Amino acid sequence: MEILTNLVIGMIAALHLYFLWFEMFAWETTGRKIFRQMPAEIFPQTKVMAANQGLYNGFLVAGLVWSLVITDPIWAEKVALFFLTCVLIAGIFGAITASKKIFYVQGLPALVAIVLILIG
Numbered sequence: 038m039e040i041l042t043n044l045v046i047g048m049i050a051a052l053h054l055y056f057l058w059f060e061m062f063a064w065e066t067t068g069r070k071i072f073r074q075m076p077a078e079i080f081p082q083t084k085v086m087a088a089n090q091g092l093y094n095g096f097l098v099a100g101l102v103w104s105l106v107i108t109d110p111i112w113a114e115k116v117a118l119f120f121l122t123c124v125l126i127a128g129i130f131g132a133i134t135a136s137k138k139i140f141y142v143q144g145l146p147a148l149v150a151i152v153l154i155l156i157g
Contacts, residue, residue: 038157043105045150046117049124050101052146053094060091097124114154121147121154 059067064087065080080087100120107113128144 038153042150042153042157045146045153046101046105046121049121049146049150050098050105052143053098053101053124056094057091057098060087060094062091064088064091097127118151118154121151125151 059071064084068087069075069077069080097120100116100123104113104117104120107116124147125144128140128142128147131139131143
């Protein structure tokens with residue numbers, strides 16, 4: 038169970054690393070492909086805002102990766118639960134305010150990881 042849980046946490050970290058990359062470095066190219074419903078002229082105007090969001094995703098990545106390298110299992114679990122809860126809350130907020138798809142991409146994997154930790 039621990040291996041599966043760590044794989045899910047790693048996949049969530051990788052996903053947020055991807056968010057960091059496109060929000061901070063490819064907002065005007067990849068961002069346009071992801072957010073097709075937004076007018077093209079919005080992307081240059083929101084580049085700094087997107088980079089800020091990317092930075093926050095980087096903090097989530099750092100916390101999730103940190104939880105994978107902590108040797109004390111209790112401490113690792115608590116750190117993972119904290120950062121996964123942050124991801125889950127962001128996914129729920131995104132689903133409510135922007136698109137329900139955000140919950141499935143971001144919130145649901147975090148919820149699965151939280152459940153895996155709690156039943157493991």
